[in-house]
Amino acid sequence: MSHYDIAVIGAGAAGLAAGLALQKAGKNFIVLEARDRIGGRAFTDTSLGLPFDMGAHWLHSADVNPFVQIADRLGLSYNDQISFEGEHIVRFGKDGPLPAGVQAEIAQYIVKALEAFIAAGAAGRDVPFTDVFDPASRWYPLLHQLIGQITSIDPEHCSTLDASRYVYDGGDYPVMDGYGALVARNAAGLPVTLATPVTRIDWSGRDVRLETQRGTVTASSVILAVPVNVLIADGIRFDPALPPALVQAFRDCPMGVSEKLAILLDEPIQGFGHVYGDVIFADPAKPPFNLHLNPFGRPLLVSHFGGSHGAELEELSDDEMMALAMEAMVEAFGANMKKRVVASLRTHWASDPWTLGGYSHARPGKAASRLMFSEPVGDRIVLAGEHCSIPFFSTVHGAHLSGIAAADKAVRLIQRSARRPS
Incomplete structure (x- = not known):
């Protein structure tokens, strides 16, 4: 492999945005991705015969989300008439x-x-x-589940200050052909070197050396656009080690758990439109079970589960997971649901070695730690990803905007370096 002005590690939303910005600026760059595909946590699976977003699904903060305009430009449809704000609580059965x-x-x-x-x-x-x-309310289990879905962590482990910095402006729109498909379409034509995980970064010299199974890449500057939990788990070795304060900041803003289960039915649930809700069981000892019904009129049920409960469910076998889902489906829509399941698909982001979690949150008392991610490391390394965004953390557009900002910082770093005496 060759020398580049800038190497981008990771081809999720942040890395792709950085690469597109560098491509537009005419820079000499490379994008290295560990997976055999692009998109990271924004990935649309079609193995069920219809699009299903394994990760990111909603165009959050639609009034300021650049992917709304990108979708319009590319001709991809989204539903601006539904939002999970208008959640419909379901409890049927007898x-x-x-x-x-x-x-x-x-x-x-x-x-x-x-x-x-x-x-x-x-x-x-x-x-x-x-x-x-008040956690003593009888509806607290439902709130606990909802916050786990929103933040990917339980409410007792999430910072109020960090959460308050999130900018919500506009609705939350699902994408008909998939948010992952939108991210991939937007990056069409961007050169990405796939199936090339970076195992070691040597930034001890003037240039940065990136070790991969395909050889060593050198670059004047690096954009590190990998999930924060991968950094916490030492998924990439750094020589010298990253500053202790930065490593602690990663630990202060980890990713929780956010998983999904998709169940393909023989036909849509009759009597409902596109509904995002929860099954509340008659037995108060049973936690609520999230069910997203009929997305875009399709014969699909989707369950979202996050936080500690999501972590427990992620470890279940497929048969155990389906047994819980079937119990909720029967509770809501009757015993006939047992005959209507065609196929199912579930995620395992928490155990995926290239992700290791859902999305980031700041621990209580640690909201200031996220601010550290905006600063370059040693005038050679720039961070990007949803964990780097103050107003839009945990979102695709937050990652996207952080990638654009990182590209600008990396370019300025190499310009500054070029002016220094050798």
Whole structure:
């Protein structure tokens, strides 16, 4: 392999955005990706015969999300009439759906809890979510599950200050052909070297040496666009070691667990549109089970599970996972559901060696640690990824924007280096 001005490690949303920015600027660069595909956690699977987003699904903060305009430019459709904000709580079985008054009570409790931890963070309080709302409510299990899905971690382990910095502006729109497909289409034509994990980065000299199974790459500057949990797990060796303060910041802002199960049915669930909701069991000892119904009118049920409960479910066998899902489906729609399953597909991001988790959150008291990711390391290494975004962490567009910013920083680093005496 050759020498490059800039080497980008990782071809997820951040690495692809960095590569596209460098390509547009006419720079000499290479993008190295450990997987045999691009997109990272933004990946649309079609093995069920229809598009299913294994990871990222929603165009969050649609009014400021650049992928909305990218989708429009590429002619990819999204649904701007539904949002998981308008969650429909389902509980059927022999007792039928929850009464409207009860559903309103649940919605009010959830809204007040979300408002409470955002207000606490806005006031400068860097405390666990559970410090600012009532976990004694009978609806707390549902809130606990919801926060696990939003943050990929349990509420007692998440910083109010970090969460309050997230900028929500506009709706959350699902992409018809898949968010992963959108990310891939946007990067079409970008040269990416696949199946080439970087195992060691030697940044002791003037140039940076990247060791891979295909040989060594040298570069004047590096954009490190890999998931933060891979860095925490020493998935890449650094010589010399990264600064201890930065390593601690990684540990302060780890990724939790965010997984999915997709169940293909013989036909869509009748009587419902495109609904995002939860099954609440008659037995209060059983945790709620998330079910996303009929996405884009398709015969599909999708379950999202995160946090510690998601970690427990991720370790189950496929048969054990389907048994739980079937129990929820029967509770909601009757015993006939047992005959309607055609196929299923599930994710394992938490055990995927190139990911090792869902998306990042700051631990209570550690919100300031995320700020460190914006600074170059030793005038040679620039960080990119959703964990680097202050206003849009945990999102594809946050990763995308961080990649563009990282490309600009890397270019300025090599320009500054070129002016130094040898």
